[in-house]
Structures are given as C-alpha cells and as structure tokens.
Amino acid sequence: VSDTRRVLDSPDFHRLVTRRWTISLLLTAALFLAYYGFILLVALDKELLARRLGGAVTTLGIPLGVGVIIVAWALTAVYVLWANGSYDPAVDRLKRQLEE
Numbered sequence: 712v713s714d715t716r717r718v719l720d721s722p723d724f725h726r727l728v729t730r731r732w733t734i735s736l737l738l739t740a741a742l743f744l745a746y747y748g749f750i751l752l753v754a755l756d757k758e759l760l761a762r763r764l765g766g767a768v769t770t771l772g773i774p775l776g777v778g779v780i781i782v783a784w785a786l787t788a789v790y791v792l793w794a795n796g797s798y799d800p801a802v803d804r805l806k807r808q809l810e811e
Contacts, residue, residue, distance in 0.1 A: 718808050727801050734793055738786050745782040749775060 718724055752775070753760060760772035 714809055714811075718805055721805075721808075723801070724805060727798070727805070731798060734790065734798075738790055742783060742786050745779050749779045 753772070760770060760775065762771045763769070764771060764774070
C-alpha cells in the first residue's frame with residue numbers, strides 16, 4: 712500500500728493526470744465546436760448551406776458535414792498518437808515504479 716501511495720503522491724503521476732485532462736478537454740472542446748458549429752449553422756443559416764457549389768447538384772452543406780466527420784477522425788487520431796507516444800509510456804514507467 713505504501714508503494715501505491717508513493718506513486719499516487721508523486722509529481723510524475725500528478726503531471727500525467729493533468730496532461731491527460733488537458734488533452735482530453737482540448738480535444739473535446741474542438742469536437743464540440745466543430746459539431747455544434749455545424750448544427751448551429753444548419754439552424755441559423757439554412758440558405759448558406761443550401762447554396763449550390765458551382766453548377767453541381769451538391770450543396771455547401773454536404774462537404775461541411777463531411778468535414779465535421781473528418782475533423783472527428785482527425786481528433787481521434789491526434790489522441791491515439793498522443794496516447795501511444797506519450798501517455799502509455801508514462802503509465803508504464805509508473806507501473807514499473809510500483810513493481811520495484
């Protein structure tokens with residue numbers, strides 16, 4: 712129990728938790744802005760989204776909707792890359808401290 716308490720009280724653990732919350736909140740805010748920005752645009756400016764692109768049948772709303780999906784994928788990729796490159800190795804270091 713004392714080893715667990717030592718890790719939980721360590722500055723490394725607190726930094727790790729703070730970084731994880733920061734990254735999570737930033738990515739959540741970015742997704743929130745993209746999604747709800749699109750929804751607000753649908754609600755408040757239908758005419759803009761109904762504009763045809765060039766002479767095509769496609770309206771502006773279609774690529775913007777696809778863009779929201781791509782933003783979600785990109786933010787997920789950012790999180791996975793961060794977790795695999797930074798977060799998981801830090802968790803492994805803390806686990807090794809517990810095993811010592």
